[in-house]
Amino acid sequence: MAKIRRTTTLRGRIDRGGRTSSVRRVLALGAVPALLVAGVVGVAAVDRIDPGVAPAVAADTPFTIAGRGHGHGRGMGQWGAYGYAKNDGWSAERIVGHYYGGTELGDVTDRRLGVRLAGLDGKTLAAYSDAGARVAGRDVAPGEGVHLTPTPGGGAGVVVTSGCDGEVLWQTTTDHPWVDPIDPGVDRPANEHLTICGGPAYRGSLGVALDGAESRVLNHVDIEDYLLGVVPVEARADWADTGGAEALRAQAIAARSYAAAEHRYPYAETCDTQDCQVYGGSAKEDPRTTDAVRTTTGKVITRDGQPVAAEFSASTGGYTAGGEFAAVEDLGDAGSPNHNWTQTFTAGEIGKAFEVGELRSVSVVERNNLGADGGRVKELEVVGSDGTARVSGKDARTKLGLKSDWFTVTEGLVPAAPTPAPGPDVLAEPGSPDAAVEPTEIEKKYAEIGGPAGPLGKPIGPEMSMPDESGRFRMFEGGAIVWTETLGVQVVDASIVISELPTGSDG
Template identity: 30%
Template sequence: MPDEPLRAARSRRRPHRRSRTALVAVLLAVLGTLAAVPTALAAPADGVAVLRLDGRGHGHGVGLSQWGARSMAAQGVDAAGILAHYYPGTETGSAGGEVVVGIASGPRATLALPQGGELRSARGGPQAEGFPIALGPGEVVTIHHDGSGWRVSRGGVRGLDVGNAQMFQESRDCVLLCPPETTPEPTPTPAPDTDPGPQPAPTPDGCAGCEPADEQPEPPAPEPAPEPAPAAGPEAPRSPSPIWAVPVDGGTVRSIDRGRTYRGLLEVGGGAGSVRVRNHVDIEDYLRGMAEVPGTWPAAAVQAQTVAARTYALRAMAGAGEICDSESCQVYAGVARESAGQDAAVAATRGWVLTHGGALAATFYSASAGGHSATVQEGFGSSYDIPYLPARPEPTDDVRPWNLEVSLADVAARLGYPGRITDVRVDAAGPSGRPLAMTLVSDAGDRPVDPQDFRRRLGLRSTFFTIESGVAGQAPPPPPAPVEADQLATAEAVATAEAGPVRPARARSLAVVRPRSLTPADGLAAARIGRLVVLAALAAATTWAAATMAPWRNRNP
């Protein structure tokens, strides 16, 4: 039959089509294997991608380092030598005056005069009708603004441990970098005698928070139930201007809302629904209530801190007219922080300030510079160039080390980054080694990140750190809470902070350390592995094809 040769030819060709289809499938599998090679190399294996930060210091690191000053004092350096090291090029001057400290804010103010005194409608001069109001020892009054004036309501006599401690946060910076509009005229004078006489012995380990009990801040009392705004009856005196609480001579004033007692006067001002309490106090009494370093530290360290704090406060007053009582400015706790060591340092350095170019210097300081102080650009991200605030090594072995492991997923969440971060890179560093420019490396595109923002968002103690990527066996704890202010800027804060998620330096806990990201060397390795995979797959495909086609190779179509 004529059709038989055609059918035979067709039947002989069918195995060729099946063989070609199978060969295409093998080649596609090979290509898929090659494409997967870089992914397999880049992906973490059985772990969580993390960053490890090894850091030093606490705070911005600009200017005086409190723990560094302590080390220098222990080595025999006096206060003048410590100040010359941290503020080179400054001169000695003399200045004084009153400082105004914002201490509390809320819908009303509750206060008392422990030794008695009076309330005035003006600090001095003529008074409004019903003023001054005499107050007995411990008598409590509440002051609020009713929309047309300031009303006073008597609240009886309470024990002075009653109060609701509320941290007052100033809404603006102290603007110490800006040249003050008016500056007290400093008078050049020789450095004061820095020998304050006998000093209390330091605590055995010298740590912050280990001071004698009489130096500890007053503990806040339990928060009382909210009180309704006091009724303004006809007997309630009204003042059209802010009210002043003035103690008897040598007496003190107490802010029940803040939970603290102060020297000087209290001014209650502001407006309806936003009452502010400010402490007007002489600079020397203000310095007695500082809570920056323990009074039991070596005398030279406490004196150097006192000079820096005096200069800082007077410059802030010249520029902004007031100063806050928290780490955003200087930590001021009032009478509760007075001690023999602190009082001696204030007396030994009375009036001593630092100047530069005839104006008060910007005497920034922090808890610890980590062995090397920072420039203004490194510490604050500012473009200001201040010659007397250089980056320079400290003569100390106590660098206050710390470390932190954080997952890259937490880094992305804290920084609000939508992509998957694969690395964090330091692109530029300042003279101390602190980062000036950083980049988030991600599958959604690289993005620069400000080192100061990186520190704040992750709650880090400083920007003095190195970064290493790796893989941990399990997810580390979340990073510390973000910080809005420099909450670790004092020696007092260091001991408390060391109990938090950012731990003192310890042995590494990374389970497996892997490359932070693929490098050219990684690409070369991937290419080599890929070529081996391709060659092996092609060899297998050739062998399979040869075996499959052998029965048909010598037959005619």
Template identity: 60%
Template sequence: MARQSIGRRGRIRRRRLIVGRPLRNGWRPSVARAAAIGLAPALLVGAGIGAFVHSAPDTPDVVQAVSADTPFTFTGYGHGHGRGMGQWGAYGYAQDGWTAERIIAHYYGGTELGSVEDQMIAVRLVGRDDKTLDVYSDSGLNVGGEFVPAGQAVHLTPTEDGGANVVVTEGCSGATVAQRHADLPWVDPVDLGEDRPFEEHLTFCSDDKTYRGALGIVLDNGAYRTVNRLHVEDYLRSVVPAEALPSWADSGGAEALRAQAIAARSYALAEKRHELWQTCDTTDCQVYAGSGAEDPRTDDGVRTTRGTVLMKNGEVVRSEFSASTGGYTAGGIFPPVEDAGDRVAPNHQWAKTLTAGEIGSKFGVGELQAFEIIGRNQLGPDGGRVTRVRVVGSDRTIETTGAEARTTLGLRSDWFTVKEGVDETVPEITPAPEPGPEVVADPFGSGSGTSPIEQAYLELGGVESVLGKPIGPELMLPDERGKFRIFTGGAIVWTPELGAQVIDASFLKDWFSTGSAE
């Protein structure tokens, strides 16, 4: 809630930061066809995450806009959504002598450490979408129960019956040795066991990237998807060095890497992305780059925490983390806490300057007239993270979340203040090395391309939610104002104005047939 103060006439009013000139004639709310795509309120199934749009005033008064080249400085703290563990904070605490277990307990209040047996995990390799599966192994491999020796490569194309057409060649591009159909579209190494030697790993022909475990190619509503199935502990050997800095172990931060292993293991095992895979290999999930990314220092963090996970009410917890909290976590699933360890973060404090023209253009409001911070979470200095902003322009007014404002403006976090002019008293955003991209459970926390539709779907429970399985990819709305995805039990529509909304899928049929929901 925003802080309040008493006005001169005794009225309680919100204290807010307003950048730009206020509208003399105010603004008037309007339904605006349910704010951008005509979503009938009766069709809304779930609560939306997003903005409210207000039409421009009808009165003929002229409202002066802020000069397009007027600079505004956004000053903030931290890098990421700030929920759960701060990776730089964990490093700072490790240097102070904290153990991984103490670090985890500090950031993930209300949970307890538990233990799970090693199990397999299926990971979608997003960069391989819509490609055939073309691999080899220095030790040979197996397809459909038949051994393919070293020196030969296999090329799999998925078929509608759940199998694959297989072509075996000399090397990756040599003469064809054999062609056949496999009932299962999987390529197995000579041994599917954990911690196998490098020469047994499967290697892609296109870039020589190596992967532990098996590789398969499946059809997802007609589209090719490559999936890596491997032991969780093997998977983490690639994830931890991608999400944290292995060099921390050389400067008193080994316990931070152990804490990262626990958080990453918990997050992966709590994932339920799709019936064909649990998680993916991009910043939308956790970064995973195959066995070539492994590092002995992070291997040690995985090995010494083997099977350790965060649990609550008997279930593994989907443990969020981000690069830097700025000194205070954001709350949410886990209670907010002070993060003294974050003092070592290169982006503990940052600043970014944008012009009024850039701000107005990014929000699509026309010429900027005012940028108002109208809500904060009251956690930490300066009122804490921004929860709500209002952007007033010559064409329209938008109210949106601080997280969306962060993404739209390209800020390091949603914990910021703003003032007119260039502020040279705080450092610019540093190019210093950061841990891997944050893991998020909100639509706009990462600033890294995370799909708000997929995040809303996961928050509802993924394939186990009332929406059920997805039956198509994310597609653009006809007017290109947003995107949608259809599931067996409904649909999710997203626009910059409304955020993510769960609707009755039949509404989309009306939209496509008429181009309007009216």
């Protein structure tokens, strides 16, 4: 019978004495041989199994998940669009034609949207305008606060105050539950925008509605004005400075199409979060993305004459996922910082994430057969001492916090794949933004001491968590760097690491 390593408890501190410390024990994980495990993901059920069928993997055993892309991969890849625009000179029209097969460009005009401001769910609307506003058929002076509370039947209670929280000036009820700007036209100056007290400003009107018994705050806005606050938070305006202006124009077309196809609630077409499209209001606007919106005014992607929900994600990894739009190769994605990625977990973390007890095995049951490595995971099986979980690739991504559902699983530490030179990143798909990544404390320390040319040499494994999540570490040719909240970041000499590697006995 195979001998099983004993699980140890790691406390994330360096022992100054002669005994093996918890940090040194963590660093020893770098010596575990990498054994390929066929991977699969997708949850259906957890079945009870005989605990004696197979030995459990020690909880501190590392597993490397190597993947491609960031996001669901359906429709347009934002990094791919940038690559095609910058490197191949593609126009926005050619970009959307590539990703959204079986569609054509059409026009939408005079379209206004109701946007649910989800962060204000359950709250009273309190807003003002520097230029004044109108509510309940009356003018409101500049700076005066308007407070709306929705009432049954579609109306609202109105309270107007001196400033946002001053004395009450007047109050009433109305069947028009909206605060309107002094001029309802499109592209009005910033002083006419309505500002949430203590929050962002918005073009258009602000109002309230009831969703059952709970209040909702809404922004009623022209679709072109709405896009001015979407494109700069769903893409990066500075792409226009590096040859990517057409990618921003493609983003504007896709975002307009997505919004025009939305019919999400009885009281609003869409929302302002990742569940729909991220919308930051007028404070997030940028002249470069405003230009992308204005130069594509009204353009939408259509099928059978109707706008389609043109999904997009940050990085496809080199091949789109298919679905509503036919899967296509995405050569433009080669420059994405997430074209290839690795994430590392312990066996204990995997077992806990899938609620199967002590981990026994992880295997991919089915892939979509698109792209390298067999493509995206359709079903994954995770076997543990308490049962077996079968999950979809999407669910596995959620449970482990992976960047996409296109991945392989390997037992042990695997060197990270080379990544492209740093560049502007994007906020990703509706529902899963892909933000620019801040260097970790370990990465900062490694750069500070010279990187690959410094005393530690090249990395020999990815950065990973300690099994008890008390800190993180990374192995290098000449030693390791360890970070804990208590100690901060520490460089551990290679000779100490080597002397503390386990001998293979349970001793």
